[in-house]
Amino acid sequence: MFERTEDQEQGSGQGTSVALLERMSQEVASLSGESSGEEMTAIVGADTEFKGVLRYDGTIRIDGKVDGEIHTEGVLLIGRTAVIRATVRARSIVSCGTIIGNVAATEKIALLEPALLKGSVMTPLLSMETGVRFRGSLEVPDQEEEDPVQHNEPDREIAEVANS
Numbered sequence: 001m002f003e004r005t006e007d008q009e010q011g012s013g014q015g016t017s018v019a020l021l022e023r024m025s026q027e028v029a030s031l032s033g034e035s036s037g038e039e040m041t042a043i044v045g046a047d048t049e050f051k052g053v054l055r056y057d058g059t060i061r062i063d064g065k066v067d068g069e070i071h072t073e074g075v076l077l078i079g080r081t082a083v084i085r086a087t088v089r090a091r092s093i094v095s096c097g098t099i100i101g102n103v104a105a106t107e108k109i110a111l112l113e114p115a116l117l118k119g120s121v122m123t124p125l126l127s128m129e130t131g132v133r134f135r136g137s138l139e140v141p142d143q144e145e146e147d148p149v150q151h152n153e154p155d156r157e158i159a160e161v162a163n164s
Contacts, residue, residue: 041074046081060090062097080114093123 041058044050048064056072063079069087070076076090082097089104096112103109105123113131122139 041072044082046079078115 040061041056042054042060044054044060044062044064044066046063049066050064051067053069054060054066054071056074058072058074059077060070060072060074061077061079062070062082062084064081065083065085067085070084070089072090074091076088076093076095078084078093078095078097078099080096082095084097084099084101086099086101087103088099088101091105092107093103093105093109094112095110095115095117098116100118102120103117103122107123108125108127109121109123111117111126111128111132111134113129114133115128116133117136118134119136120139121134121136122141124141124143126138126140128134
């Protein structure tokens with residue numbers, strides 16, 4: 001999903017950029033499934049600034065600055081140079097950039113070092129690498145549980161047998 005250019009292979013400090021792209025690619029592969037190969041729907045380049053509402057159904061990669069709202073039913077990729085001051089909603093989010101705002105994902109949020117996230121987060125699954133900076137709150141939505149009464153019945157039956 002991410003391509004390595006000759007510029008990334010040469011020069012000081014570029015090794016970490018290549019390693020970061022590799023980690024992001026691995027994370028995206030785990031989110032979308034190795035075989036699905038989701039295609040990028042939109043890219044906001046590093047020199048781009050956008051104010052407003054972004055709405056997409058597919059995968060979005062952001063390397064620039066966004067102020068406002070971001071909504072996608074797909075995967076949101078936030079690159080190292082990205083600065084996002086927005087309300088963010090996506091199926092899954094992989095970030096190594098800066099997010100300031102409320103973030104919600106229906107499946108997963110993966111924060112890769114050197115990510116910074118300030119704001120409230122709602123997701124059923126959150127992963128963070130060592131070195132990620134997170135300041136805010138985390139809410140994990142309740143998963144649909146089976147009827148708790150059914151779970152207690154075997155325990156009651158065991159207790160009755162033990163007491164007889």
